[in-house]
Amino acid sequence: xxxxxxxxxxxxxVFGFAFLYIPILLLVxxxxxxxxxxxxxxxxxxxxxxxxxxxxxxxSAAWLSLKIAAINATGAVILGTLAGLALARxxxxxxxxxxxxxxxxxLVMPEVxxxxxxxxxxxxxxxxxxxxxxxxxxxxxxxxxxxTMAYVTVIVQSRLSTLDDSLEEAAMxxxxxxxxxxxxxxxxxxxxxxxxxxLLAFTxxxxxxxxxxxxxxxxxxxxxxxxFSKVRLGVSPDINALASIMVLLVTVGVVIAGFLMHxxxxxxxxxxxxxxxxxx
Amino acid sequence: xxxxxxxxxxxxxxxxxxxxxxxxxxxxxxxxxxARLLRWGVRGRTAVIAIxxxxxxLFFLVPFIIVLKIxxxxxxxxxxxxxxxxxxxxxxxxEIKLNLGNFMFLFEDNLYWKAYLNSMKVAFISTLLCLLVGxxxxxxxxxxxxxxxxVLLMMVILPFWTSFLLRVYAWIGLLKNNGFIxxxxxxxxxxxQPIVMLQTDFAIYVGxxxxxxxxxxxxxxxxLEKMDLTLLEAAADLGSRPFKSxxxxxLPLSMPGIIAGSMLVFIPAVGEFVIPALLGAxxxxxxxxxxxxxxFSNRDWPVASAVAIALLLLLVIPIVLxxxxxxxxxxxxxx
Amino acid sequence: MATPSSRPELKIQPWNDPQAVxxxxxxxxxxxxxDFVAVxxxxxxxxxKELFCLLGGSGCGKTTLLRMLAGFEEPTSxxxxxxxxxxxxxxxxxxxxxxxxxxxxLFPHMTVEQNVAFGLKxxxxxxxxxxxxxxxMLALVKLAQFAKRKPHQLSGGQxxxxxxxxxxxxxxxLLLLDEPLGALDKKLREHTxxxxxxxxxxxxxxxxxxxxxQEEAMTLSSRIGVMNLGEIVQVGTPKxxxxxxxxxxxxxxxxxxxMFQGRMIEDLPDRVRIESPELGGTIFVDHGVxxxxxxxxxxxxxxxxxxxxxxxxxxxxxxxxxVVKEIAYMGDMxxxxxxxxxxxxxRVTQPNAYRHADDLITWDQSVYVHWHPSSPVVLxx
Numbered sequence: 001x002x003x004x005x006x007x008x009x010x011x012x013x014v015f016g017f018a019f020l021y022i023p024i025l026l027l028v029x030x031x032x033x034x035x036x037x038x039x040x041x042x043x044x045x046x047x048x049x050x051x052x053x054x055x056x057x058x059x060s061a062a063w064l065s066l067k068i069a070a071i072n073a074t075g076a077v078i079l080g081t082l083a084g085l086a087l088a089r090x091x092x093x094x095x096x097x098x099x100x101x102x103x104x105x106x107l108v109m110p111e112v113x114x115x116x117x118x119x120x121x122x123x124x125x126x127x128x129x130x131x132x133x134x135x136x137x138x139x140x141x142x143x144x145x146x147x148t149m150a151y152v153t154v155i156v157q158s159r160l161s162t163l164d165d166s167l168e169e170a171a172m173x174x175x176x177x178x179x180x181x182x183x184x185x186x187x188x189x190x191x192x193x194x195x196x197x198x199l200l201a202f203t204x205x206x207x208x209x210x211x212x213x214x215x216x217x218x219x220x221x222x223x224x225x226x227x228f229s230k231v232r233l234g235v236s237p238d239i240n241a242l243a244s245i246m247v248l249l250v251t252v253g254v255v256i257a258g259f260l261m262h263x264x265x266x267x268x269x270x271x272x273x274x275x276x277x278x279x280x
Numbered sequence: 281x282x283x284x285x286x287x288x289x290x291x292x293x294x295x296x297x298x299x300x301x302x303x304x305x306x307x308x309x310x311x312x313x314x315a316r317l318l319r320w321g322v323r324g325r326t327a328v329i330a331i332x333x334x335x336x337x338l339f340f341l342v343p344f345i346i347v348l349k350i351x352x353x354x355x356x357x358x359x360x361x362x363x364x365x366x367x368x369x370x371x372x373x374x375e376i377k378l379n380l381g382n383f384m385f386l387f388e389d390n391l392y393w394k395a396y397l398n399s400m401k402v403a404f405i406s407t408l409l410c411l412l413v414g415x416x417x418x419x420x421x422x423x424x425x426x427x428x429x430x431v432l433l434m435m436v437i438l439p440f441w442t443s444f445l446l447r448v449y450a451w452i453g454l455l456k457n458n459g460f461i462x463x464x465x466x467x468x469x470x471x472x473q474p475i476v477m478l479q480t481d482f483a484i485y486v487g488x489x490x491x492x493x494x495x496x497x498x499x500x501x502x503x504l505e506k507m508d509l510t511l512l513e514a515a516a517d518l519g520s521r522p523f524k525s526x527x528x529x530x531l532p533l534s535m536p537g538i539i540a541g542s543m544l545v546f547i548p549a550v551g552e553f554v555i556p557a558l559l560g561a562x563x564x565x566x567x568x569x570x571x572x573x574x575x576f577s578n579r580d581w582p583v584a585s586a587v588a589i590a591l592l593l594l595l596v597i598p599i600v601l602x603x604x605x606x607x608x609x610x611x612x613x614x615x
Numbered sequence: 616m617a618t619p620s621s622r623p624e625l626k627i628q629p630w631n632d633p634q635a636v637x638x639x640x641x642x643x644x645x646x647x648x649x650d651f652v653a654v655x656x657x658x659x660x661x662x663x664k665e666l667f668c669l670l671g672g673s674g675c676g677k678t679t680l681l682r683m684l685a686g687f688e689e690p691t692s693x694x695x696x697x698x699x700x701x702x703x704x705x706x707x708x709x710x711x712x713x714x715x716x717x718x719x720x721l722f723p724h725m726t727v728e729q730n731v732a733f734g735l736k737x738x739x740x741x742x743x744x745x746x747x748x749x750x751x752m753l754a755l756v757k758l759a760q761f762a763k764r765k766p767h768q769l770s771g772g773q774x775x776x777x778x779x780x781x782x783x784x785x786x787x788x789l790l791l792l793d794e795p796l797g798a799l800d801k802k803l804r805e806h807t808x809x810x811x812x813x814x815x816x817x818x819x820x821x822x823x824x825x826x827x828x829q830e831e832a833m834t835l836s837s838r839i840g841v842m843n844l845g846e847i848v849q850v851g852t853p854k855x856x857x858x859x860x861x862x863x864x865x866x867x868x869x870x871x872x873x874m875f876q877g878r879m880i881e882d883l884p885d886r887v888r889i890e891s892p893e894l895g896g897t898i899f900v901d902h903g904v905x906x907x908x909x910x911x912x913x914x915x916x917x918x919x920x921x922x923x924x925x926x927x928x929x930x931x932x933x934x935x936x937x938v939v940k941e942i943a944y945m946g947d948m949x950x951x952x953x954x955x956x957x958x959x960x961x962r963v964t965q966p967n968a969y970r971h972a973d974d975l976i977t978w979d980q981s982v983y984v985h986w987h988p989s990s991p992v993v994l995x996x
Contacts, residue, residue, distance in 0.1 A: 009420040013432070016417035020439055020493065023450035026460055030453065040458075083332035093329055102336040108599050110551025112568045113588045116575060117343035120585070124346055146339040149332065169687055170720035172707045174734030174785065179324050184733075188724045207444050210553050210568075214575075224445050231449045231558065235456070243446040250441045258434055271768045 024247055031240035048241040055238065058226055065206055065223035068137060072144040073201040077194055079145060080152025080201075085182070087153070088160035089168075106150040115214030118143045122215060135217035143215045144208060148201035155200070159193035160186075351383070351585035383586050392587065395565040396594065402481060402556075402566060403549035406488035410545045411538065413489060414496035418537075419530075421497075422504035433501065440494045448487050448558050455483050455559070483559035484566075488549050495544040503537025503609065504530070536608040543602035547595055567591050628852075629662035630838065636699075638663040638821055639684070639789060644693030646679050653679040655845035656693070661838075666815050666822040668832040671842035672868075677825045680842075681791050684823060685714045698788055708737070713787040717794040719778035721766040727753070727777050728762040734785045752784045755814070772803050779811075783818065792824045796831060808834050829869050833857070841865050857917075863994050866915045873921070873961050875914045879904075887993065888932070889914055895957045899932035901988035913994045918964040920990040923951055923976065927983050934985040937961065939978055951976065953984055 031049070035042025052058060083103050086093070106114060122132055122139050132138050167189070171181040187194075209224040216222065230236060386392040421432045439447060454460045455477040462474040477483055507530065515525040553568035560566065567587065574584040629635035637660035646654040654676040661667045669677040682688045683695060686707035695702045702710060713734070722730050728749055735745045753759045756776040766774055775798070782790055795811065796804045812835055815822050826832050832839050833853040840850045841864075849861045860866035863874065877891030877898060889898040891914065898914045928934055940960065941952040951963045961984055976982060 008416075009423060012416035012420040013424075016413065016420070017435060019413065019490070020436070023447070023454055023490065024439060024442070026453065027446070027450045079332045079335055082328050083336075086329045086332065090325060090329065095333070099329070099333055099336070102340050103332070106340060108547050108595070108602065110548065110568065110591060110595070112551050112553055112571045113347075113592060116571065116584060116588050117347045118339065120346045120350060120581070121339065121343035142339060146335070149335070153332075164718055164720060166716040166718050166720040167722060169685075169707070170714070170716055170781075171722070171733065172687075173685055173712075173714045174781070175708045175737030176733070177708055180737070185722055189722075203441055209445055210572075224443070227443075227445050227449070228554070228558075231445075231452065235449075235453050239446070239449060240453075243443065243449070246446065247442050251438065254434065254438055254441060258431075268767060271765075275768045275770050275773070 024243075027240055028244040028247060031237065031244040033237060033240075036237065048237040049245075052238045052241045052245075057221075058223070058238075058242065061221050061223045061226040064137070064220065068141050068144065068222065069202045069205040072141050072148060072205040073198045075141070075145045076148040076152050076201040077198045079149040080197060081156050081190075081194060083149065083153040084156025084160060085186075088157045089165075103150055103153045106147050107154070111208070111210035112214075114147060115143070115211040118146070118211070119214045135215055136220035139215040139217070140212050140220065140222065143211050144201075144205040147208075147211065148204050151200050151204065152194075152197040155193050155197045156190065159190050163189060347585045347588055350582050351589045383590070385583060386586055386590060391565070392570065392590075395567045395570045396590070398565045399550050399567040400594070402484055402488070403546050403552075406485045406492075406549055407542050407546045409485055410489045410492060410496045411542060414493055414500060414541065415538075417493075418497045418500035419504055422501050422507075429505070436494055436497050436501075444491060445554060447491060448555055451483065451487055451490065451559060452478060455486070478559060479561040479564075481560070481564070484556050484564065487555040487559045488545070488552065491555065492545040492549065495548075496541040499540040499544065499605075499609070500534065500537040503534050503540075507533055536605045539601055539605035540609060543598045543605065547598050547602065550595060550598075551591055567594075629665075630660070635662060637661060638665075638698060639823075640694075640696045641680070641684075642694045642696070644680070644683065644690045644695060646676075646683060646688060647691045652845050654683070654690075657845075657847050659840060659847060659850065661821065661823065663821055664819050665837045666812065666824065666835055668824045668826055668836035668839045669842055670826055670829060670832040670839050672827060675842040676845040677827075677842050678793060681714075681793055681823065681825045684789070685712055685791050686710045711788040712791060713782040713785055713789075714791040715778050715782045715793065715795055717797055719766075719774050719798070721774055721777055721781075723766055726763050726765055727758060727769070730766070730777055731781045731784050734781065738785070748784055752780045755817075756780045771799055772807065775799060775807065779814070783814075783820065787820065789821050789823065792822060794826055795824060796828075797826075804831070811835065833869075841868060843868075859992060860915065860994070863913060863915070866992065866994060871918050871962055872915045873918065875916070875959075876911060877914060878911065886988075889993070893955075893957055893959045894935050895955055896935055897932045898991055899988045900991050900993055904993040910995070914991040915994055916986055916991050918950070918962045919948075919966075921961065921963045921984050921986050923953065923963050923965060924983050924985070925975065925980070928985045930985060933988060933991075934983055935961075936981070936983055939976060939980045939982055942976070942978065953982060955984075 030041075032044050032046065033040075033042055034045035034047070083099075087096075087100055087103065118139070119135070122135055126132060126134070132142075163186075167185055168181050171185045172178070176184065207224065208222075209228050212222045213225055213228075216225065227239060227242070231239060417436070421429060421436070424432060452459075456462070457474040457476065457478070459478070461477070462471075465471045466474065511529055511533075512522075512525050515529055516522070520528065551568040551571075552566060553572050556564050556566040556569050557572075560569075568591075571584055571587045571591070574580050574587060629637075639659075639661040641657055641659040641661075644654060644657050645652065657676075657680060669680060671677045679688060683690055684697075684702075686702065686705060689703070697711065722733065725733070731749045731752055732745050735748060740748070750759065750762075753762055756779060758773060758776055758780065761769060761773060766777065769777065775795070779795070796807055799807060808831060824832075824835060826835075836853060838850060838852055839856050840847050841856060842848065843864055849856060849865045851859070856865065856869055860869065860872075866872045867874070875889075875891040875893045875898060877889040877893070879887060880890045880897070881888035882904070884903045886902070887900045887904050889900070889912070891898055900914070922928075927936075935955045935957075937953040937955040939951055940954045941950075943950040946967070948964050948966045951965070953961045953963060955961060963984055
């Protein structure tokens with residue numbers, strides 16, 4: 001009996017991770033394929049990478065997407081932190097129910113609806129106020145910030161709810177005013193949560209096709225929009241090359257982050273053990 | 281010895297923190313907020329609430345109300361894409377006039393009915409498949425050794441950080457007639473004709489399961505991981521066999537995780553656009569795709585808006601289920 | 616125990632001096648959270664250099680009262696004055712009060728030194744002065760060599776001392792301590808209790824301590840305020856509270872006590888006699904009690920004030936016959952549970968003054984319990 005259970009668990013793990021990783025692995029392998037037919041192996045070659053870096057359309061779309069993602073993530077972290085702070089620390093205020101509803105609703109709202117409604121708003125705003133003029137980087141960024149601030153709000157709110165409020169009370173008791181407490185105590189402590197919120201907002205923005213398609217205008221095609229229009233026509237090896245680069249970047253990033261976190265945790269554990277053993 | 285081992289890290293941190301504090305003190309908004317708070321006391325609190333509140337009202341609630349308004353506005357307005365809205369905005373702003381025509385249109389036209397039903401069917405089947413794939417994996421991770429758990433969990437999340445579009449794209453190469461799977465099966469001699477998989481509902485299921493698997497696994501894992509394992513020992517002690525214990529104890533206890541995970545897959549799957557567009561048949565009827573076509577190809581905004589409202593109504597029950605499951609999990613965590 | 620007599624500066628007991636000006640006065644303070652009354656019409660005067668303990672079970676309102684002193688909660692009604700200044704509307708960061716939190720609330724991203732300096736920096740104290748005051752304070756709590764460490768690199772006792780240093784470095788008029796020893800293990804707690812009292816005497820700061828631990832309250836305080844259900848039920852020195860509890864609740868809350876229900880049969884200014892069926896005899900008390908005759912009342916006798924003997928003692932009152940049902944040997948003393956003929960079980964403790972002192976009395980032995988007329992305290996309902 002004791003043998004059968006791990007066998008089941010191991011096969012679940014093997015099957016599950018094979019399902020998750022084989023498609024990505026094949027994508028990477030065939031990016032080095034000489035043949036233009038993506039599924040027939042024609043020998044090793046890096047020519048698709050060369051073609052990718054010669055493709056101005058993809059490169060400029062990638063640059064645009066990175067810019068939007070970075071601005072969006074920064075804005076979303078600011079808005080989401082304010083919203084999370086209000087929800088976790090300010091108790092009851094008028095309109096709180098509507099507020100908390102609006103911060104979580106974008107998480108479950110289908111993308112097509114978010115995109116459609118924002119486009120309709122931008123058109124109406126342009127009609128009434130003359131701003132935003134046409135649609136492009138600004139409207140995409142605003143749309144992404146509205147979506148991703150919801151994720152940051154959830155992260156900040158849950159981090160603050162596990163943070164001992166007596167830390168902030170202690171700072172107040174020692175003479176610090178609320179704004180100072182936020183910058184000197186709360187912000188440094190929740191900084192790791194803000195970093196992960198920023199990364200999440202960045203990734204979601206970089207990844208979004210549907211909302212960006214609704215609110216973008218001529219000349220503001222993001223990377224997912226370019227990829228989508230390309231792959232709609234069929235498989236193309238330079239997209240494989242692009243995917244491989246992304247996979248490489250993400251993997252390296254995640255592995256480094258994981259390693260750093262592990263090392264920090266280990267150091268912390270060692271410190272605490274030493275402190276406990278070291279003296280009263 | 282302790283002091284020697286710790287002082288370097290301690291000092292580096294304190295220097296870093298001091299630098300941040302020093303920079304902060306020079307930072308104008310910091311001083312400005314502080315000065316402002318000195319004078320007005322509670323104004324800071326109001327600003328903290330007001331900024332995101334205003335943002336969400338403007339960019340979330342107002343657009344939604346406009347969509348609602350357009351959905352109820354007249355169909356004739358929709359013939360050219362932009363002008364109708366101007367007209368509507370210019371002349372009829374104060375006019376409260378409900379036009380159910382767009383919704384009647386949805387009811388009357390078979391296409392929309394089929395699209396709704398098909399979206400529900402596809403979402404339901406893929407959620408079920410996702411649960412079948414995700415549960416064993418979440419279970420296996422939750423029951424593995426604690427040193428492995430975080431690594432395995434990170435491996436589940438890792439694909440999520442790579443492009444969603446590219447992950448769906450990967451399946452085109454796998455599922456094509458001359459794709460990897462067909463080539464492999466023909467090489468094995470299992471089949472001699474390629475099986476048509478791309479541009480079928482099957483491909484859509486695979487795409488959804490593959491893309492949303494982390495959403496299923498994470499809530500399941502966090503539920504299974506915090507389960508008290510002595511319950512299973514108690515059951516074994518009372519004579520229950522492992523599989524029976526799983527059915528009578530683990531499975532019922534993981535229900536909130538199952539519901540939360542299923543809803544997290546089901547809700548986005550209903551409105552999914554990219555997966556049916558890339559993997560499904562050109563005429564595959566998914567509501568997200570219909571909305572997209574109405575909007576971009578037919579330029580019929582009122583109908584697209586009505587489709588959006590109807591889609592949202594469809595999702596009310598799953599969203600309520602999700603919220604109940606999540607609050608049940610939160611309560612469980614506090615207990 | 617640190618009763619007032621052991622603490623020289625408190626030999627003059629300001630609370631007994633009608634001329635003394637209270638340092639903190641809490642006047643008819645009530646705090647409601649919705650419908651729940653956390654603190655109900657509390658009035659209290661605390662004097663300079665006192666170490667005042669608020670003692671009570673969980674949910675009795677002691678922490679809420681403390682938080683109102685710190686300024687984290689505003690009273691629903693009533694007034695709080697500190698050094699003659701009404702605290703209404705004054706935020707925590709402007710009060711001359713500091714608090715030591717139960718969780719210590721040390722800022723995890725700052726070193727010990729930065730934690731202690733935080734309060735001084737908020738007051739814009741010159742840098743050089745901050746440095747000397749922090750160093751002095753760390754020396755006082757014997758943490759000078761840990762100045763550069765982060766809180767997670769310290770043991771529980773060290774963290775407690777950092778929290779104390781941080782709250783004392785601003786030289787507050789009043790220091791509030793919320794369960795200051797609650798997070799320490801038993802051995803360390805005893806040691807720290809004395810350190811805390813010494814530090815308080817050395818610095819002359821007024822302390823208000825909240826605790827649920829009666830032993831801690833007895834050891835630390837000049838006076839104790841016992842709280843129950845949002846009200847202060849008795850204020851007094853540890854000795855007052857223990858020897859002369861004013862109600863059944865206080866008598867039962869502080870230490871162990873045997874309660875005998877009875878009826879007054881003789882009521883004179885200097886002595887009373889109570890007939891108690893529970894005891895199976897009469898209780899004679901050598902001090903007067905004001906009570907209406909024939910009313911049900913209780914005589915409370917502490918276990919250590921009861922003697923146990925095999926021979927019948929030569930007294931008519933304050934004695935009863937019973938059988939030993941349980942003996943618990945505690946080392947320094949033994950506890951006996953004696954079932955009286957009336958069926959009531961009485962708890963008696965006897966010091967083990969010499970070896971084998973407990974050998975004479977065994978299970979099911981027929982014994983007499985008896986006490987001195989000064990021992991009982993007569994309590995109404």
